[in-house]
Each structure stands twice: as structure tokens, then as C-alpha cells.
Amino acid sequence: MCFSPSLLNTAIVAALAVSPGAFASASTDNLPAVTAIERFTVQGDLRQQNAAQLAGSLSVATEQDLARQSVQHLDELLNQFANVNYSAGASRGRFIQVRGIGERSEFVDTINPSVGILIDGIDYSGLGISGISDIAQFEVFRGPEATRFGANALAGMLNLITNGPTDSAEGKASLTLANYDSYQLAGQFSNAINSQWGYSLSLEQQVSDGFIKNTHLNRDDTNNIDEFTGRFKLAFQPGDDLKLQLISHVVDQDNGYDAFSLDRDRTTLSDQPGQDKLRSKALALQADYRGLTFARLQGQLSWLDADMDYGFDEDWSHVGLHPDEYSTTDRYLRDREQLTLDYRLVSNDAGRLGASDWVLGVYAASKEFDLTRQFWNWDLWQADTFASALSRSNLALYTELSTPLFEQLTLVSGLRLERYEDEYADSSANQINNSDTMWGAKLSLNYQPSPQALIYLLASRGYKAGGVNGDALAKAADDNLNELLTKASFAPETLYNAEFGVKGTALDQSLVTRVAAFYMWRQDMQVKGWLNPDSGPQFAGFIDNAGSGRNYGIEIENRLQLHPQFTLMLSASWLKTKLGNYVTLDGDDFSGREQAQAPRFSYNLAADWYLSDALTFNVGLQGKDAFYYSDGHNQRSSRYELLNLRLSYQLQQWQLALWSRNALDQDVGVRGFYFGNDPRDGYEPHLYEQFAEPRRVGLSASYQF
Template sequence: MRLLPSLLAVAVGSSFAIQANEAESSVERITVQGDFRQQSVQQLSGSIAVVSEQDVKRTSAQHLDDLLNQFANVNFTAGASRGRYIQVRGIGERSEFVDTINPSVGILIDGIEYSGLGISGISDLAQLEVFRGPEATRFGANALAGMVNLTTKGPTATPEGKFSTTLANYDSRQLAGQFSNSLNEQVGYSLALEQQYSDGFIDNAYLNRDDTNNIDEFTGRFKLRYQPLDTLALQLITHFVDQDNGYDAFSLDRNRTTLSDEPGQDQIRSKAVALQADYSGLPFATVLAQLSWLTADSDYGFDEDWSYAGIHPDEYSTTDRYLRNRDQLTLDYRFISTPEGKLGNSDWAFGLYAANKSFDLTRQFWNWDLWQADSFVSALNRTNAALYGELSIPLNTHWTLVSGLRLERYDDEYSDSSGNAIENHDTMWGAKLSLNYQVNQQALVYLLASRGYKAGGVNGDALSKAADGNLTELLSKASFKPETLYNAELGVKGSALDQSITARVAAFYMWRDDMQVKGWLNPDSGPQFAGFIDNAGSGRNYGIEMENRLQLNPQLAVSLSASWLKTKLGNYITLEGDDFSGREQAQAPRFQYSLAADWYITDALLFNISLQGKDAFYYSDGHNAQSERYELLGARLSYQLNNWELALWTRNALDQDIGVRGFYFGNDPRDGYEPHVYEQFAEPRRFGVTASYQF
């Protein structure tokens, strides 16, 4: 732990280097969009990482998967064509099969909730923020461990546009365009379109194809801003995503060559509309409101045996398919105090939140008890209502006490084709208390305590298997309880006036109560599995994370983010009798780091290089299979000529096999179904060229 004092010293030392207070207002600052008030990241308590459009270009990122490795204490899993589930500080889901789960780490795009759906298209990214630690006051039940908040580009006062095209190996192509303008002083608009295609990184030897795990995604976003009054601004946001990806990722030979005769699919078609209002006509507060609606249909399926008919006399040959429909309507109504509306000298925020979400599932699978094709249908309707508020009390010119509270109620109505009809409900609360010492506008020391929560739910898969009469032990797992997370955090943020040094460090200790873990029951070691969510007694997660940037000279800048994490499962014994009490939690690597350098060789020629590393981690809380430690090397060389830019790039230049999902069981009849660690791998070595024109 000697590292902590030295890091704090760097941050505090850089902050005290600031001398010219009268010049501070002229310094460009990163403004956090996801907070109640748009504040500089250096003035906001909590561990927040921010990525801009320039950061995306540095790594030639084309998807959220390509960005997440540069964040300290952030991990993700795939289990589909894309990484869809995010873990922060070792906490987060890894999959969603039969049972609907409340995500521990949510995803917002322009204020619309996409948790569990992932992100398609980041070419129009304006800013991406990763909140680490419980953020219940701001975001509610979907931010037990953190929140990913993405803001896309919007209307502009003058015409602005960008068009880009990318060609890469594995027959990969990307075409993207954005344009924004104003019709007059009151009306502005923006439009962003993107199409991505790739054969994917799998060879199917049985079908003699290399595109069974392909990527085929279209994303469209449109914004219309209207300001009828000086005190009122309205914005209409529309999103459309058409994802028609293949899914053929797991190999019996545990490599990138599959034998599936019925490769699966990972299709999502979603539409979303949001209406935002910003009203400043009240003397005491600004009113921010958003009404949003989203509908998504998904078709996710795979070849369950990962092989073909005739591979072995002891084979089985089945598929598993999940057809989902999701509809959600949310309302967030927020009052933010103005200088005239302060309580004494204290700023405040107060909000109302309401949501109605429905999740309908049809699963088509092989019923091993009936020895025939079967289906399972379930419906979950969830309503949420919440009150929340935050109060910021200045104690003197440097010290501020910030407190926040959120009360949230959820009511579930669940039914399924097995005859189950269950109603669940609970009232949950989250809070924060932060003592901030603002050295000046660019340096902050804070001590934070926060409480987060996530909703419980119904184990529909366990109930349906128990109804079949063979797995009656699953009756004890009919439902699972909400989880609570307590967080204590000490953080330091500092930057030099000229931004030549920026440092952010946070040390934290988190206690998980009624920790939700994924459990599996496989009583006969055959192909039949029953999945369910279980509650372990408790869990502990503690560690440190930092982000630093150093401008060595006008031509060279170096960035470093790193984290160290220690986790521990509480009392957890599976239904099969395996005792994992005290073991490290899943998806929680001990260390992560990201080192990057930007070198302006000339005014027009820029070279970027990055190295990311991650320690091994367990794939699940229910078995001991682990990933391999790895390093990712990337580079980019770009040339700017007037409005044109040409870039040559590579990702995973060392061509390492990076596991993004892992299971441990037997699935190969050729060796008598001996258990193995089966992994889905991220992209191999990539290289390509990108040309763009911006005006």
C-alpha cells in the first residue's frame, strides 16, 4: 500500500502548483454531463472516468468493447456477439438467459436506458462517462456498482459534419456520417448514421464458412432542438438500432474453429424516443425533465452442442433460442436550485422518477425430460417510483458537505407457462454523504460514504425445472432478494493550471449485503442445466484506482490509468455442495493498467501507442475456471491534411487470445464429456485504415 501515499502526493502536489487564481476561469475543463449539475470532473466527488471523441480516435475504437479496457477497475463479458455486461470494481452481471435481472452497472445513451442491450455505434460520441461506485442518488437501482453514461453529438449553430470510412481485416467495413446545423435561431438538428460489417473472427470448419459469427449493425440517431422562449428549450431525440449479428463463438477444440451445424444469431432491433425540456423561468429553480420510450425485440440463440450430427455415437444435437420483447416508459423530473433559490447558501436538487417496464420471453429449447422440443414463456411487468434529492452545504470557502438520498419502490408482476404467478415488491433506499475540501477550482480532496441497491426478482428457470418434478431442490430458489452495497471512499483530484499534469486517485472499501450471484444446477452431469440467481451472505471489494496524464512537452503526452482490486465472497455454498466462501469474486482482476502516449511528430503527423494489461480473473462465482493474464498493444499513425485525415491502425497487435466469457463443464462427446474450460475470445490482431473528412 506504499503506492497510495505517493499517488496522493502527486495529485496534491500538482494541485498546489496552481498560483494564478484569476486565470482559472480561462482553463478548459472536462464537464461531467451525468451529474445533477454540469460540473468539472475535478470539482465533483466520486471516481469518474471521462472519454472524449479524441480518446476514441486514439485507440481507433469502433465499439464500446474497444474502449472499456482503458478504464481502471472496469471489466466486461460477452456471451453474445458483443460485450453487453459491464463490471465495475468486480461487481456486475455476466449474462442474461431465462431470468430478467436488474443490472448492477447500467448504460444510458442520451438519458435513455439501454442496460442489458449494449451499445451499437459510437461514431457520433461526444463524451462517455464511467461512474465507479454506488450512484443510487443520481441513477437509482441500475447503479449499484456504477453507471456508463454516453452523450452523443447534438445540434450546432452552424453547419458541421463528418464522414468516415474504415476498411480492416476479416472483411470489416464501417461507414459513418454526422451532420448538424440550425434552421434559425430557434431550431437546430443533428443526424448520425453508421453501418458496421465484419465476417467476425471464427472459422466454422463443418460448414466451411468464416462468417457464422459476423457483425452487421446499423445505428441511426436524430436530434431536433427547439427553443420557443429564452427560458425554455425542448429537444426531441430518436434512436434506431438494427443489429443482425451471428453467434457462433464457442469451440469444442477450445480455439477459434467451431464445428456447429446450426450456428446461432444475436439480433436486436430497438427504437427509442425521448423528449427533453429545460425550463429556467422559475425564480428558485431550473426544471429539467425527460420522458423516454424504448422498445426492443431480440433474437438470441446458439447451437447448444457446438457440433454437428454424426460427430460421435454419444452425441446430442440441440439448439437454444431466446426471443425477447422489452418495452419501457420512463419519466425523470428534476428541480435544480438557482442562486436565488438557495436554502441559505446551500445548493439543492430534487427529483421525481417513474418507470414502467415489461419483459416478455419465449424460450425454444429441447426438453430432456420429455425428449422433445419445448418452449417456455414468461412475462414480467415492473413499475418503479422514486423520490430523490441532494443538498450541498458550504461550510466555509474550502469545505463543502454534500448529502443525497433516494427512496425507490418497485412492484413486480410475474407469470409464466408453468403456471407460476408471483408478485414481488420492496422499498429500497440509497444515500451518499461527502465531505469535500476544494483547494481551488482544479484540486479536490473528498471523503465519501454511499449506499447503493438493486432489485430482487423471480427465478423463472428454477421454478419451471422444479415443476417438471426432477429438480425439486430448486423450489428453495423461487426468488432472490435485493442486494445492498455500502461504499467508503477517499479521493484526491488535481491538475496544473496549464493542464500539463492531471491526476485522480481514489481508494475504496465496499461491503455487499445479500450479494446476488449466478448459480447453476447440473445434477446428472448431462446437458441439462438449471440457472438461478442466489444470494450469498456478503462480499467485500476494496482497492485503489488512478488516472494520470502528463504533457511532457508540446509534442508528447503520456496517460496512465491503473487499479488494484481485492475481492472476497461471503458465505456461499452451492446447491451441489461446492463451498466458495472466502474466494475471490468473478470478473474481478487483481490489477489492470492502461498506458498510452500521443506523439505529434509534426503538426500534421500524429502517432498514438497504447498498452493495456489485465490480471487473470474467475469467470463465475460457481466454478473455478479462470481467464489468462493478458496485454493488449495498439498503435495508430494519422496524417491530417486540411479537412482530411488518413489513419493506419492496429489493435491487439500481439495477437493474444483474450477470454471475454468462460464456462466449465463437459460438452464434447469425443472425450466422454470430460469437463473443460470453454472460452469465448475477443478480437484477434486487427489492422485497418480509416479515412475521414470533417467540416
């Protein structure tokens, strides 16, 4: 599958053809309410505005989109979006890539993610997402979003907003049963206490044995899922001008981790299966004040504390497998505490003829990262411990100005200046202080030929912070690893983006089409490097700066109401990437090769067929091209197609659904390593892959009141 200029031209013509009178003859009087294509208001941008009027490539999903594919976790949801990928290396997909840019793992060294995650405005970047049953809206920003989100949005941002308080009592309870001894139990309730106070509560428990069979232990639950998520919101409106909201999150994840197999399938031989645990709690206070004559004051103060316990059986086998065996484990205990503040003034001039609309904001954050690693030290030939502490503070000022040039033409400009300071210390007596001042910007020219169409030209600049390679420093004392002294730290990365886009919506919303073409330049590109000096089980990991990189492509999204009972949705992307000048410490030259986790194409084709007022059939086909697993070796994933099916029946307040995800039972690789780890073949290098879920079949029931 590939995209040509003719396809881009067709999409642009289709978008421009959407005028106020388009599809005016299509009757919607008898359409089921759920078929209407909503006018989404983007919550994550500096100004709340319609998605069709926002310059930039953006996708929005709601609870309906989750139900269509029977989504239970972020992993399944991300497959719906063009040019979005993820990697696991843990019990869940935790690391996100947008347009081929993003991290694939985090071991010893603390990383600044290229694609961040916000839940109700709280920064969960690097932690992943657990429960999503209470989703109100999920937004995927593609491309540099430094002006809005700062250093965590080099390539994009995932923004999730959960359901909040309501004016009257509303609730929902749901239960899902599925194969692999899986169940999901969720409930939400919201209400108003009086005219000033309201609240919402959401609880979710998800349990599964996982999709791995450990033949040595004769268990099928060593890669299990056991996750609890609780969210509470309390809203207070003391007057017409002020709204306050207190948000509380709790996550208790007690998952197993036993995903990699020496036989390169879904059967493992581990005698010491690992774990992937997370205990986190978060609080946020949001304020919205409209009492100023010239501007609206919006802000959030948030706190998060997270304890993680991640570890695995390093040999993936058991004692007695082979005379040349080894038996070790690797464990990472992480503590993270952060305090963030983000306040801004949004002018009251929006919508006033000829007036400029402006935003002025300040952001500050303090983050503490503590690591204790328990591992086998091959140099000392004994169990060892490595500890590190990183203290990072960020301070940023940002502004955005929207200036009408003509009646249909607007210039939007934004700038963000951000300073970060790091204090690093570890048990190897390393103490390093790093600091830098970074800047991001955007400039877009927006032309609206009609209220239903937008054509934009966008230029933007993003950034991410540098850091310290603690793993490399800890192992540099070894005579064989002196070359790691040159990798003590790594520099910030910068990304430049040029983008052209067209968006169009029919007056009756029977057609929505969006297309974006982009070209991105990466400077001081951060890549993950490994040194394996003796071809044994000891690896030294570090983050390196390649010279540059190129990422360019096309993203297309369409929703079409073909018939009052039939809706078709298509999203697709084509992506081309290129590494700059990059030669590894082992001497491998990857200059000019495609970047890791960057599939050439991806697509999502879905249809809603309303067989009757009560019966609905949903079908979805998702595909992704093969991609390189790493920037340090040439092993690739396999191309795949996923078929998802769902048949639901609505009976007043009840809904029953029979569904299947990955109905064709495809093996989908979500993480890959290339090295030797099997003593039975003399530690011959192989591609070892972690796979996503196989065929899933389930039954869901929900009651809404």
C-alpha cells in the first residue's frame, strides 16, 4: 500500500468541495442518534475551539469510538489513529510514537518522552494509561506542540479527558467477560449536590491471565493483568465568574511480566517470572475565572506520586536447561514525584470582528526521579545494586496570538521559552548538573473559504530535554567499556515541522474529511544505543545523538454517512523516515536507514451498520506495514491486518454486545530485541519479539441510568 500525489489531490478536492449546501438533500430525520458526527471541541489546546477550525493534524475519539472496536485499553485504541504506533517491553504498551518519533523503552536512564500523556491535565508521560472506561474525549495531537505542551510534545501529545460532574444523577455499570479468564468491571456515577456543588466517581477493575503459557512452571498467568483505577471529581461554582474543580486519581497495577520466549512464540521457560507494578496517586485543582474585563484566567495545580516495580527473568529460562546456561534477574524500583503548575490568561476578544485573540501563560514543574536497580554484576560476579536520583525543574513562559488579516484569513503565532535544570547523582559517585534553555514556536496561516472548510499552512518547532547516561557512567570503569566515557550525557533534540492541511465538513455533517501533508527535520536526534562488548548477557545502554533525521508523509481521515443506517470511517497514513549520520560504538553504520517504530503505512477502516433501532453491527480492519524495532539493528516486525467485529443489542437502558478483536488471530509484534540468549544453540543471535493480544472473544453488558 502506498500513497501518491494523486491521492493527496483527491483528498484536498473532496475537502474543498464541502460547502454549506453539500449533501443538503440527505435526510437525517430518521437517523439513530449515535450516527451523528459530532462537532468536537478540542479541550487540550490553549483555546477551546472546534477541531475543524484548529490548524494542525488532530484526531478526536469518544466513548463511541471505544465501543465500536470493543476497546478496553490504550493499546487497542491507538490502532485507530493514523501515524501512531506504540511499543511494549512491559505488560502494557507504555511508549508512544507519532510520525515515527518516540521512545521504545526506559531502563536505567530517565528519559524525556517525545510523546507525552495527559489525563485530566495531569502528566502521566512514561507511566502509560490504565483504565479508560470513563473516557469523555481522547485527543491525539500530531507534530511538535511545544507552544502548548512544552518538552513532552516533541512529536505530539495524547490528551485524555474523563467524565465529570453533571447537573443531575447519571450512572453506568458494565461487565465484560472474555477468553483467557478475563473480566472487566466498571462503574461511573455523577450528580449535583446543589446549585454550586457536583461530583463524579469512576471505578474500574480489569483482570486477565494474559496470553503466555509458561511450560516450565505449568502456569498460564505469569504475564497476567490485574489493574484497578479510581477517579473522583468535585466541582464547585461559588458564583457566575468562578469555577473550581478538584480531581483525584488512584491506580493500583499488579501485572506480571513474562513476555519473551527463547522459542520465539507465546510459550516461556522462565523460573523467575517478572512483574510490572504501579502504585500512583494524583491530585489536581483546576480554576476558571471570568471576572476580568480583558481576559479569562485558567489554570491547574497538580501533584502526582508513583512507585513502580518492574523486573524480569533475564535468561528467560530455568536452571537445568543447558550446561552453558546462566540464571539472573533484573529489577527496577522507581519512585517519581512531581508538582506542576500551568496558568494562563485567554483574551476575551475571540470572535470580535477584526480583534486579535491572545494567550499568555506560565508553566513550572518540579520532578524527582529515584531509581534502585537490582541486577547481577558480571564484572564482580555477584548480585549488585545501582541507585540514582535525578531532580529536574522546569520554568516556561508561553504566548499565542491569533490575528485576523482579512475576513477569511487569520495568522496564528506562538512562542514558548523553557528552562530546565537537572541535578543528577548515583551510587557510582557521579554527580552531574545539566541545564539548558530551549524554545519552541509555531506560525500558521489559516484560510476559511466557508464555515465548513479550513486550509492551513503551518510551521512549528519542538524540543525535548537532554540528560545523563547513568548506565554508561556506571559501567565505564570496566577496562572493556572505556568508550562509554564519551557517552556520559546527551544533548537536547530539536524538531522542525512544515505542514499543509485541509479540513472540510458538510453542513449536515454527513461528510467529514481531513488531510495533512508534513515534512519534519530532526536535529541532534536522540537514539537508543547498546554496547555488548563480549557478546554475552552484559549490555550497556545509553542515549546517543545522531546527526539528523527526516520524517515526512501524509495523514488522511474521513467519516461518511453513506446511508441513514450505514456509516463508514477511514483513516490512513503514509510515512517515510531517514536516519542522519549515525554510526554505533560497535561500528555499525545506519546512516540513511529508516527510523525505528516507523511503519511505512497504516490504516483503519471501520463501518457502523444499524440493522434496526436496537441491533448494530460494527466491523473494523486495521493494518500496519513492517517497521524496524531499533535504530541499532536491522530486525523488523511483520506486516499485519487486524479484524475486529462487534454485534450489539440495545434494550432501553441495557446494552449487550458480542465481540471479537483480532478475529484472524494475527501475531502482532510490539517490541523486538536482537541478540543471543539461548544456550541450546550457543547463544546464536535471534530476533526475539513480544506479541500483542491474540484472538479475543468476549461478551459485554452495560446498564445506563
